[in-house]
Amino acid sequence: MPYEKGNGKTAVIALGGNALGNTPQEQLTLVRNTAKHIVDMIQDGTNVVVSHGNGPQVGMINNAFAYAAANDDKTPDMPFPEAGAMSQGGTSQAQAGSPLPGRGGL
Template structure:
């Protein structure tokens, strides 16, 4: 038995929960061949668009007095949880459809990041919305966020 690692980029998972559910159905169908061949399959995934959506939504709610603000790590865990849930559900459904008895688990991960890492001064991975230069400057002043131009998108 071989261990096979499959990496899915966050953008490959769609931009909404319903789109993601549809996309991971196809992913699950594709992975069944690897599983059926006796391989142990590990799926890793990105979450940039998803954690950004969660963070923006919760920040909007907090800024409008509807809820407390949530720190970014908690938003990351939320995105890992719902992406893992959709992947696990799709794989379990496809395994049952193929009459295969295999276990599927989802794991939430944590990493320790050095807050003084120089990479924070020059961000390269967009998370959340795109802003005009003026809006980005205002948010940076108000919240201490660091922004950089992203391929003409904002």
């Protein structure tokens, strides 16, 4: 039998893609606000699964590196797998943890 915590309800949240806006600041704001609601759900006993769609973010990272590489010999091109890792481990991870201090988390 799988481990269940809280009320046993599970919510799957798709966070990312076009829902995160078009600028880095917009992404920070939207992820920070969404993370607060996710923390509330967890504290209420809901199991939460967050999936991350990052197509637009990967494209922005890749385009930025392509532009920089075209204008500076010291800047390398950024392969898509690495751009994907940057989008998942950067903004989303940093902002997802921001509402946790003082609320029983980090």
